[in-house]
Amino acid sequence: MIMSGLPAHALPVSGILKSPSSAPPLIGFFSEIFAANANHLPEWQTHIAKQDDQTKAVLDQALKVSKSGGVLNSSGHSAQLNDACWGGFFATGNPKFVDKVVDQLRYFDERSDEALFFSGATAMWSLATNSRTYTAVRSAIESAKINADKRTQELIAELLRDDPARIKQEIAEVVRTQTDAGKWK
Numbered sequence: 001m002i003m004s005g006l007p008a009h010a011l012p013v014s015g016i017l018k019s020p021s022s023a024p025p026l027i028g029f030f031s032e033i034f035a036a037n038a039n040h041l042p043e044w045q046t047h048i049a050k051q052d053d054q055t056k057a058v059l060d061q062a063l064k065v066s067k068s069g070g071v072l073n074s075s076g077h078s079a080q081l082n083d084a085c086w087g088g089f090f091a092t093g094n095p096k097f098v099d100k101v102v103d104q105l106r107y108f109d110e111r112s113d114e115a116l117f118f119s120g121a122t123a124m125w126s127l128a129t130n131s132r133t134y135t136a137v138r139s140a141i142e143s144a145k146i147n148a149d150k151r152t153q154e155l156i157a158e159l160l161r162d163d164p165a166r167i168k169q170e171i172a173e174v175v176r177t178q179t180d181a182g183k184w185k
Contacts, residue, residue, distance in 0.1 A: 017054045023061075024080040028071045028087025028097075030062035035070055036092070072096055077104060078115060079122040086126060095140035101127060102144040105155045111174075114184045121171045128159035128167050 017023065034041060041063070048059045065071060071088040074081055082101050089097035105127075107113075107120030131138040138160070145156040159167065178184040 017058060021083070023058050024083035025087035025090075026058050027062045027065055028084030028089075029091040030059060030087075031065035031070055031084075032088045032091035034063055034066040072100060077107060077119040079118045082119065082122045082126060086130070089137075093136060095136065095143070098127075098137055098140035099144050102141060102148070102152070102156070105152050105159075106149075108155055109151070111178060111183070114178070117174065117178075121174070124155060124159055125164055125167050125171060127156075128162065128164040131160055132164070 017026075034044070045063070048056055048063070051059065065074065065084070068074075071081075071084045072094075074084065082104055085097040085100045088094070101123045104119045104123035107116040108124050110116040110120055127137070127141055131141055141156055141160065145153050148156065175184065
């Protein structure tokens with residue numbers, strides 16, 4: 001079975017699913033592939049049913065997300081949702097996925113809720129990283145900056161300017177500070 005040029009059997013063989021962090025972007029990616037190719041779903045569902053449990057779980061979740069309107073209709077704030085948005089973006093090129101990640105920047109300054117901080121932190125780091133590799137990402141970020149609130153505009157300027165390694169170091173320092181203070185585990 002071929003899904004957007006990727007044989008489904010390649011997922012377990014590639015070993016990509018061994019890392020739990022790989023599931024959200026794959027779910028985002030495949031949910032958009034499924035939505036755009038609904039006429040192939042009966043055939044693909046037959047092949048998905050024959051996959052190993054781990055592959056089946058990821059692809060079944062992608063089907064569920066697809067049928068519920070896709071990643072763009074998902075609510076909440078999490079690093080995993082940011083990753084799913086990147087998967088959706090790389091499947092479609094739709095800048096609305098980047099906009100959804102940019103929207104999470106507002107939580108970069110969060111210090112009470114660890115999960116919200118990580119939503120903002122992963123948005124900051126992934127936007128910085130992807131803006132250097134993909135002009136479409138940089139363009140979407142620059143467009144989002146125009147209508148963003150002042151603090152988000154500052155964060156966008158920072159992520160477009162600074163090395164992602166520096167941003168990652170800043171994130172690690174926040175985590176260390178919050179953990180040392182007993183605020184986070």
